[in-house]
Amino acid sequence: MQREVIRRFMRALVETPSIGRAAVDEALRACSNFDGLDGLIDRFLFDCERASSAEKFLIDKCGIDLDSGDTGSIIGVDTSSVVKPNVVDYPATTSFELDGLTVNVPPQNTLDKIQRLIVRNLYNWQLKGALELIQESYGENYSFDPRGAATVRELEIKFVSSGNFMARAGHRYMLKTGATSALALQINTAYYDADGTWTGEISFERVLAHEMTHAVMAANIIHYAELPAYIKEGIAELTHGINDQRRSMIESLSSDAATLRAALSSSGGTMYAAGYMLMRYFARQAAR
Ligand SMILES: [Zn+2]
Structure with missing residues (x-):
């Protein structure tokens, strides 16, 4: 698996006591038959030169299909039949899907620079990271998987600019059944400086993991509010x-x-x- 190779490479890069180029040499040797960076680059250039076309080199030798709609993120590399994640894009519409969850965001033209940056980060990696962490922590029940028991699979992203909270998950539920019927995540832009840098006392990702835990629990636990x-x-x-x-x-x-x-x-x-x-x-x- 390509992804596994990259993981092993990255792990070796972290673990090696070597520095710079020597570290790359070691990491390459740890997960391939390449004897180092020079050997890799030699082979890379040789294959490129020898290929009958540029496209063939990309597809056959690099596994890069420019027409597939794939951004080339390592996450999607081994699952060529699956829709690939857009790792650097702004969502095309005011809602996007994420592991069974529909996330609704305000129209882009109603948002300021900071708010757009926040949406971009949520869309590209932050929300997914939080959901994965939660499921890894608490098991299969804690997701928005369509096969699961979540009573709501939609999340509204809202912005506020005051208050002494960094972000806050809220939910509405049916009084009769205790089942959650709506989820919202408020993000307080007062905790960002003019450049869009987060200024909260802990990272935004951790705040998000905390708040999304509430959201995932509320979606899956009947009478969550009563806990x-x-x-x-x-x-x-x-x-x-x-x-x-x-x-x-x-x-x-x-x-x-x-x-x-x-x-x-x-x-x-x-x-x-x-x-x-x-x-x-x-x-x-x-x-x-
Ligand atoms: Zn909380």
């Missing part, structure tokens, strides 16, 4: 982990049981941390 807040927040924090982000909070909560107990029924950061600690404790004990 204790510290369970909802504790699991959302578990998705990306907070040992670094909330270290001092965890330290202080763990040093006093009364404070810890109070934290579970409080709000804000200490409740999040306490919920996270609870889930970690549960996992550890249940696994014994």
Whole structure:
């Protein structure tokens, strides 16, 4: 598999103590019969020169089919019959599909530069990354897979420019059944500077993983709204982990049981941390 080769190459690049060109040599040797960068380039140029046409060289030797609609991202390389991901494009319409989820975004001409940048990043990799992390963390049930149990498979992206939250997932549900019927993700542009650089205290990807955990859980758990807040927040924090982000909070909560107990029924950061600690404790004990 081509993708596996690249993965092994990338892994070797990370693991090798060598630097620069020597590191590339080593990484190439680790996953191929090429004896290094010089040998690879020699062979590359030789095949190009010898090919009967440029197209043949690209398709036969490089696996690049310029007419396939594929951007050439490594993710799509081994699945030539599948629609390829557009890794650098802006969505063509105001909605796009992602692993069973339809994501609705405002029309491009109503968005400013920063908002367009956010949509572009969500579309190209951030949302997919968050969904994959969540499914990897919590299993097959936690997705928008059409074969799954999600009661809603649509997400509205909305922008706000004030408030003391970086992003926020919201859901509406049927009072009668407890089934979620609508999902929204608000993103607060106040946390971006004029150049479009994220200024939140933790990365936007982690904020997104947290918020999308809420969305995925709400879509799949009937009466999600009824879960204790510290369970909802504790699991959302578990998705990306907070040992670094909330270290001092965890330290202080763990040093006093009364404070810890109070934290579970409080709000804000200490409740999040306490919920996270609870889930970690549960996992550890249940696994014994
Ligand atoms: Zn949350």
